[in-house]
Amino acid sequence: MAGRLLSMRALPLRVSFQKASMSDMRSIIGNREIVGFGYNGQPNYADRPDFPLPAIRWKESTADIQALREKEKGDWRKLSLEEKKALYRASFCQTFSEMKAPTGEWKSVIGCALMLMSLGFWGYYFMKTFVYGPLPESFKEENRSAQLRRIIDLQVNPIQGLGSKWDYEKDEWKK
Structure with missing residues (x-):
């Protein structure tokens, strides 16, 4: 029963999103080019190593990028390394090595875990000293x-x- 109610509640959301016009999507994504299906079929961008093809480009189209896109339709040997990098950065935010680079987040996780353990020990000490009576x-x-x-x-x-x-x-x- 609850599953049916939930699915009935989600139905208008799906229908309204599917009926959304391209102008509604443009108000969300701006002037970025839609280049594929993406991760879940929605026009969004996410850097994911397990799904490397986002639905839209990273940057909005400018005159410089449009000129480079016209130039890339020709011989790629005529493009300089900086132009190739500019084209890549217009389509993607990060490279694979940047996505997979360690962030150092483990340090904050270990620190928070140690602080919580310390808080637990101090709570035990407080309870043993001031709350519990002798055995x-x-x-x-x-x-x-x-x-x-x-x-x-x-x-x-x-x-x-x-x-x-x-x-x-x-x-x-x-x-």
């Missing part, structure tokens, strides 16, 4: 051994429990 008397070693001796003397659960491991005749643990 009960039954946690002391002599009280625990006296309680164990009382369990053995009363022969509590002598078949499968702790009493089954005690030799009552020799008054020691079974070997």
Whole structure:
């Protein structure tokens, strides 16, 4: 039921986006050229190594870029290296090596994780010092051994429990 309601709610959004005219898209993307289907069929740009063909070009068309586009239709050996780079940068924001370059984000992630761990330790210390009382008397070693001796003397659960491991005749643990 919930899935059906959700799909019915999303239906007008999909229909309205599909019916959107090219002028509506131009108001969003500007003067950039649409060159393909893209990642999800929408006219958007994303630098992604796993999907290297965005739907639109990175920069808007200018007179300089239009002149270079006309020149590239001819022999590419006549283009200089700077012109080839300008054409590439007009279509793409980053190269593959720039996309895959390490960002150093791991440092902030480790720092945040260590700060959260520190906050947890300080919270534990605060709770142990100011909130929790002392441990009960039954946690002391002599009280625990006296309680164990009382369990053995009363022969509590002598078949499968702790009493089954005690030799009552020799008054020691079974070997």
